[in-house]
Amino acid sequence: MTDIGRIKEALTGFVGEIRFNEPMHRYTSFKIGGEADAMIFPEGVDDLKKVVLGIKKQRVPFFVMGKGTNLLVLDGGIRGIVINLMSFRKLSLLPDNSLYAGAGAQLPLIARHAAGMGLSGLEFASGIPGSLGGAIVMNAGANGGEIGPLIRGIRILDMDGEIRDIKGDQLRFGYRSSCLPQGIIISAELRLKRSEKSKTRDKGRREIIRRGKTQPLSLPNAGSVFKNPPGDYAGRLIEEAGLKGLTVGDAQVSPLHANFIVNMGRATARDVLALIRMIGKKVETEKGITLELEIKVVGNNKRGRV
Numbered sequence: 001m002t003d004i005g006r007i008k009e010a011l012t013g014f015v016g017e018i019r020f021n022e023p024m025h026r027y028t029s030f031k032i033g034g035e036a037d038a039m040i041f042p043e044g045v046d047d048l049k050k051v052v053l054g055i056k057k058q059r060v061p062f063f064v065m066g067k068g069t070n071l072l073v074l075d076g077g078i079r080g081i082v083i084n085l086m087s088f089r090k091l092s093l094l095p096d097n098s099l100y101a102g103a104g105a106q107l108p109l110i111a112r113h114a115a116g117m118g119l120s121g122l123e124f125a126s127g128i129p130g131s132l133g134g135a136i137v138m139n140a141g142a143n144g145g146e147i148g149p150l151i152r153g154i155r156i157l158d159m160d161g162e163i164r165d166i167k168g169d170q171l172r173f174g175y176r177s178s179c180l181p182q183g184i185i186i187s188a189e190l191r192l193k194r195s196e197k198s199k200t201r202d203k204g205r206r207e208i209i210r211r212g213k214t215q216p217l218s219l220p221n222a223g224s225v226f227k228n229p230p231g232d233y234a235g236r237l238i239e240e241a242g243l244k245g246l247t248v249g250d251a252q253v254s255p256l257h258a259n260f261i262v263n264m265g266r267a268t269a270r271d272v273l274a275l276i277r278m279i280g281k282k283v284e285t286e287k288g289i290t291l292e293l294e295i296k297v298v299g300n301n302k303r304g305r306v
């Protein structure tokens, strides 16, 4: 069977939307990335389950995406099926000051919703543009706050199509990392605290203003490219190495924040990767520090077969 034939077979019975040869640059904050063979938008957990079983049976590769804000998708695109969970975005209040949120819900919206209900804890996330699922995988954080400690538990669909509930403390959150069993996060429960609405809202707003001043938000980017090495800042090291403004094609080390690479128009993943290599080499030579990538590089350099 052809690659596309196997993908279609894996999607038998799926009722959500399917888009073939879908350009990934439309779905990434970098505005970069070749085509996915297929992108699907499951309508609910049962629909997602059908796909998971189909993927397993047909041995089709797959990739689960959130809001695409931490991704560099390569120019050859993604083989197989990209699962887009944008419709999994339900929010509801639970007892004990907890909040239920679907994995596709966006962090700033969850933070605003929580503040509106007089719940605090998520203000640090007011300007992090990812989804809850992506934030859990990355243990997203800012300004001393992190998502990990707020997670009471998550619900995943494992690769046998079974739903499993996992407690937050089993996820072993680290700096921009977590240990998830193989599967797809479908929702989570967040443990928050009662607080005055206006105070929580103001804190969130201040965080958004701070980002507007320090981050190059007017150009496509994927947030911090490198993790901060212990006791230091990747941005400081890159700036001291004299790399602000360094450009390859249309990819540039932001003159505003050295740990951001911006897409000035038609940057390719190849441009960004070349810049990443140059930064890594110079910082290593001048500072003796090996920088580790925070963004996730996914997909293929060239279009190939499944």
Ligand SMILES: Cc1cc2nc3c(=O)[nH]c(=O)nc-3n(C[C@H](O)[C@H](O)[C@H](O)COP(=O)(O)OP(=O)(O)OC[C@H]3O[C@@H](n4cnc5c(N)ncnc54)[C@H](O)[C@@H]3O)c2cc1C
Pocket: 029, 063, 064, 065, 066, 067, 068, 069, 070, 071, 085, 103, 127, 128, 129, 130, 131, 132, 133, 134, 135, 136, 137, 138, 139, 140, 141, 142, 183, 184, 185, 186, 215, 217, 221, 222, 223, 224, 296
């Ligand atoms: C302007 C800007 C500012 C940023 N600031 C910050 C910041 O302050 N702090 C910070 O930590 N990050 C920051 N980021 C990076 C990014 O927003 C976070 O890492 C975010 O948590 C990623 O979420 P996402 O939904 O975009 O995930 P994606 O980029 O779509 O995916 C990230 C990873 O999560 C996996 N994934 C996503 N959803 C699921 C799911 N439901 N189940 C299983 N796996 C899943 C993907 O497969 C991938 O491996 C910033 C990015 C931008 C563009």
